Amino acid sequence: xxxxxxxxxxxxxxxLPTGSKNLITDVEGVKxxxxxxxxxxxxxxxxxxxxHTGNLFKEKVRASSYVINGFGKSMGxxxxxxxxxxxxxxxxxxxxxxxxxxxxxxEYMLKENEDIGRTTGTVNPVVGECNxxxxxxxxxxxxxxxxxxxxIHHAKEFFQQGAVGAGTGMSCYQLKGxxxxxxxxxxxxxxxxxxxxxxxxxxxxxxxxxxNGVAAGEIINAIDPEEPVRDKGSIIMVLAxxxxxxxxxxxxxxxxxxxxxxRTGSYIGNGSGDIVISFTTANQVNHYxxxxxxxxxxxxxxKMDDVFRGVVEAVEEAILNSxxxxxxxxxxxxxxxxxxxxxxxxxxxxx
Numbered sequence: 001x002x003x004x005x006x007x008x009x010x011x012x013x014x015x016l017p018t019g020s021k022n023l024i025t026d027v028e029g030v031k032x033x034x035x036x037x038x039x040x041x042x043x044x045x046x047x048x049x050x051x052h053t054g055n056l057f058k059e060k061v062r063a064s065s066y067v068i069n070g071f072g073k074s075m076g077x078x079x080x081x082x083x084x085x086x087x088x089x090x091x092x093x094x095x096x097x098x099x100x101x102x103x104x105x106x107e108y109m110l111k112e113n114e115d116i117g118r119t120t121g122t123v124n125p126v127v128g129e130c131n132x133x134x135x136x137x138x139x140x141x142x143x144x145x146x147x148x149x150x151x152i153h154h155a156k157e158f159f160q161q162g163a164v165g166a167g168t169g170m171s172c173y174q175l176k177g178x179x180x181x182x183x184x185x186x187x188x189x190x191x192x193x194x195x196x197x198x199x200x201x202x203x204x205x206x207x208x209x210x211x212n213g214v215a216a217g218e219i220i221n222a223i224d225p226e227e228p229v230r231d232k233g234s235i236i237m238v239l240a241x242x243x244x245x246x247x248x249x250x251x252x253x254x255x256x257x258x259x260x261x262x263r264t265g266s267y268i269g270n271g272s273g274d275i276v277i278s279f280t281t282a283n284q285v286n287h288y289x290x291x292x293x294x295x296x297x298x299x300x301x302x303k304m305d306d307v308f309r310g311v312v313e314a315v316e317e318a319i320l321n322s323x324x325x326x327x328x329x330x331x332x333x334x335x336x337x338x339x340x341x342x343x344x345x346x347x348x349x350x351x
Contacts, residue, residue, distance in 0.1 A: 016306070023157075023158070023309070028242060028281065029281050032048065034049070034164045037142050043331040043332070045169075047167065048092075051089075057123060061086050062296075064278050069274045073129050074126075074236070091148060094130065095138065117270075131234060137332050164178065166179065167180075172201040173208065173265065174226060174336040175339065177326065180320065199322055207221050209265045219343070223346065234272055244282035244298060249304065252304065258276075259312045260312040306323055322341040
């Protein structure tokens with residue numbers, strides 16, 4: 001069933017056109033899969049992002065990462081920073097499941113590549129996390145290795161947003177958060193290229209929420225008053241593109257995700273883990289490269305402005321889609337997070 005996204009409520013973010021699906025999978029080859037766990041006090045899950053459909057270990061994607069605020073437990077970022085590549089699917093889950101997620105991802109990679117650890121080096125699993133303990137029984141160990149395999153196996157171009165996969169138990173601006181996505185299309189040398197964003201949103205205070213510049217959090221707080229809280233959440237932002245960029249340019253692109261985050265009202269609090277992982281499907285790296293010198297295309301630095309704008313717009317809309325697509329959820333101990341859908345028409349009724 002097709003979900004209603006922010007644009008279905010006549011709220012349009014930014015100026016650039018979106019891709020055909022307005023998802024990160026508008027970048028050709030990228031796929032996303034979920035496993036959602038909602039039995040008993042479990043409100044958690046797994047989301048897998050595949051940068052391409054081939055063998056990622058043998059054909060790595062050029063990548064970068066950027067730590068906006070480092071209160072997080074992500075895995076694999078050190079090697080991304082050093083070598084500038086990603087060689088596995090990207091797994092998102094809850095904070096205390098990063099170990100099992102890493103184990104499952106390693107087991108998947110070993111099964112797909114008999115050379116790993118025998119005739120070649122080992123593998124760098126990439127795992128991102130947020131703390132879903134407000135709604136989820138995070139101590140329960142509900143995520144298992146088979147859920148990692150399942151999320152990868154079910155990855156596809158069309159996927160659900162909101163309270164699904166890793167986003168099942170996440171909160172955003174004291175409302176329901178989760179998985180959100182968006183994309184933007186730009187032109188370089190008269191050719192179309194795509195920038196896609198997928199977020200796992202779990203941060204923010206209700207009173208700070210901005211939607212397209214409107215002080216939505218203040219309107220919501222007038223309807224359902226709630227005591228201000230200290231911002232101690234997190235967000236993982238994954239950026240994908242088919243633009244041929246160097247690792248340094250991907251880093252520059254990643255830094256602009258913080259602008260999209262701030263445009264929704266975040267001030268990037270002390271206790272927030274705000275992490276960006278970015279990759280390009282162009283300029284792939286052959287694990288068994290025979291040449292001593294390889295060629296790589298990059299973008300003229302003077303043409304990066306549209307890339308930056310595309311990132312900002314896609315991240316901002318992805319965060320808001322993570323909220324508008326999520327259903328109201330009641331979790332452990334009766335904790336409740338309302339969907340943004342409850343308030344969206346009131347917020348824009350007089351605008």
